[in-house]
Amino acid sequence: MLIALSFVVIIAAIYGLMYLKSKKVPFSKRVVLALVLGIVIGIIFNQLFSASEGALFSDWVGMFGSIYVKLLQMIAMPLILVCVILAFTKIEIKTNVVKIGVTIVSTLIITAGLAGIIGIATGYFANIDGSAFNISQSALSAASDIEKNYVAGGEQALSLPQKIVAIFPSNPFYDLTGQRASATLGVVIFALFLGVAYLRIKDKKPKEALLFKNGMDSIYEIIMSVVRLFLSFAPYAVLTIMTTTVVNNDLSAVWKLAQFFVACYVAMLIMMVIQLAIMAFCGVSPIRYLKKALPVLSFAFITASSAGSMAMNLEMQEELGIPKGISSLSASFATSMGMNGCAGLYPGIIIAIVAMTQGINPLSPQFLFYAAFMIAMTSFGIAGTGGGGTVATIITLSALGLPVGLAGVFIAIEPLVDMGRTVVNLNGGVVASMVTCKTNGVDLREPKDTTLRTEH
Numbered sequence: 474m475l476i477a478l479s480f481v482v483i484i485a486a487i488y489g490l491m492y493l494k495s496k497k498v499p500f501s502k503r504v505v506l507a508l509v510l511g512i513v514i515g516i517i518f519n520q521l522f523s524a525s526e527g528a529l530f531s532d533w534v535g536m537f538g539s540i541y542v543k544l545l546q547m548i549a550m551p552l553i554l555v556c557v558i559l560a561f562t563k564i565e566i567k568t569n570v571v572k573i574g575v576t577i578v579s580t581l582i583i584t585a586g587l588a589g590i591i592g593i594a595t596g597y598f599a600n601i602d603g604s605a606f607n608i609s610q611s612a613l614s615a616a617s618d619i620e621k622n623y624v625a626g627g628e629q630a631l632s633l634p635q636k637i638v639a640i641f642p643s644n645p646f647y648d649l650t651g652q653r654a655s656a657t658l659g660v661v662i663f664a665l666f667l668g669v670a671y672l673r674i675k676d677k678k679p680k681e682a683l684l685f686k687n688g689m690d691s692i693y694e695i696i697m698s699v700v701r702l703f704l705s706f707a708p709y710a711v712l713t714i715m716t717t718t719v720v721n722n723d724l725s726a727v728w729k730l731a732q733f734f735v736a737c738y739v740a741m742l743i744m745m746v747i748q749l750a751i752m753a754f755c756g757v758s759p760i761r762y763l764k765k766a767l768p769v770l771s772f773a774f775i776t777a778s779s780a781g782s783m784a785m786n787l788e789m790q791e792e793l794g795i796p797k798g799i800s801s802l803s804a805s806f807a808t809s810m811g812m813n814g815c816a817g818l819y820p821g822i823i824i825a826i827v828a829m830t831q832g833i834n835p836l837s838p839q840f841l842f843y844a845a846f847m848i849a850m851t852s853f854g855i856a857g858t859g860g861g862g863t864v865a866t867i868i869t870l871s872a873l874g875l876p877v878g879l880a881g882v883f884i885a886i887e888p889l890v891d892m893g894r895t896v897v898n899l900n901g902g903v904v905a906s907m908v909t910c911k912t913n914g915v916d917l918r919e920p921k922d923t924t925l926r927t928e929h
Contacts, residue, residue: 506708
């Protein structure tokens with residue numbers, strides 16, 4: 474009976490969101506409302522459901538959100554391929570592409586190092602006693618397995634040169650399926666070569682080059698039409714994903730590790746303020762950005778998927794006036810390297826906690842800046858391993874000569890922390906876009922001539 478009632482509640486909530494759409498309620502407000510509804514409904518059913526009822530509810534209701542995320546992931550690779558190629562069809566000077574790419578990668582890696590410093594400082598001032606945690610055998614085993622695979626010579630372990638080699642695709646069509654660890658970067662590299670080839674024939678064979686350009690423009694419009702269709706279902710997906718996420722999580726598990734959990738979100742908030750400050754320096758008002766980005770950030774938070782949020786991210790950056798070529802490069806790179814949240818903040822917090830258990834002051838300049846450097850380098854190396862926050866943490870701990878066992882303790886609540894980390898990762902990519910625009914003379918300030926906008 475309770476299960477049947479829960480389905481009725483979800484259907485009624487979806488109908489309510491559809492009604493608001495028919496009344497022309499803005500998309501961003503419907504997404505936020507869906508988020509709040511999902512949390513409220515999820516908390517209620519979390520307390521009412523038995524374990525079996527929760528599983529049955531999540532299987533059926535969560536199915537819709539899972540399908541939606543898969544659809545967005547399905548279109549992500551073709552979208553990246555086309556957008557990167559369009560970056561070449563809309564420029565005149567070849568060296569611009571090199572400058573854009575270097576600026577994006579440099580910004581991502583530098584901000585990851587900065588995020589590492591923020592994480593270490595937050596972990597230190599949070600004063601979390603790492604020695605008080607009971608490192609269970611399962612937590613130690615999980616951490617040891619990751620260390621063996623990615624650090625200590627396992628089959629997946631790669632040296633830095635091998636990681637760089639692993640980025641390059643041997644079969645770009647296989648990478649378009651997204652199956653390889655560094656598939657996103659592989660697709661970007663393949664698109665880069667296609668773009669360079671276009672520039673090489675642009676003057677020699679203008680007829681063929683124009684045909685290629687027009688074809689890519691047409692493909693882009695078709696793909697974006699698919700994306701917009703998918704995005705129209707976002708509020709309903711947000712509702713179902715948020716509801717099942719809350720229903721499925723043991724709320725007491727968060728309470729047991731509340732101090733670490735709070736420290737993570739405090740660090741994320743500090744880093745987001747810094748990111749907004751950089752955006753303001755680049756000419757974009759933080760308030761204007763947050764108004765545009767709220768639906769995207771909400772969706773990234775709920776799904777904890779940078780790739781799944783990519784389509785909405787690209788649309789949002791286009792609304793801010795960021796050229797497609799820059800936004801597509803930064804968004805794709807930000808899912809694989811320089812991840813401010815996963816490879817910066819999260820490892821930094823755990824490094825501080827572990828360092829203090831070893832009698833090391835994590836804020837001593839020698840340790841702090843060396844750790845930040847290792848975090849920045851690790852954020853680049855992760856592109857060749859496909860790892861997330863825990864992998865980045867364990868690799869960095871090993872590089873610093875610190876024990877890795879404590880990282881296994883936090884795996885239990887990592888999915889909840891990962892929701893916030895994904896938002897910080899996404900913001901990091903947008904920062905890279907804006908810094909690139911700033912260095913290339915693209916004005917992102919909001920037009921002040923209201924007369925011209927009204928006439929338009």
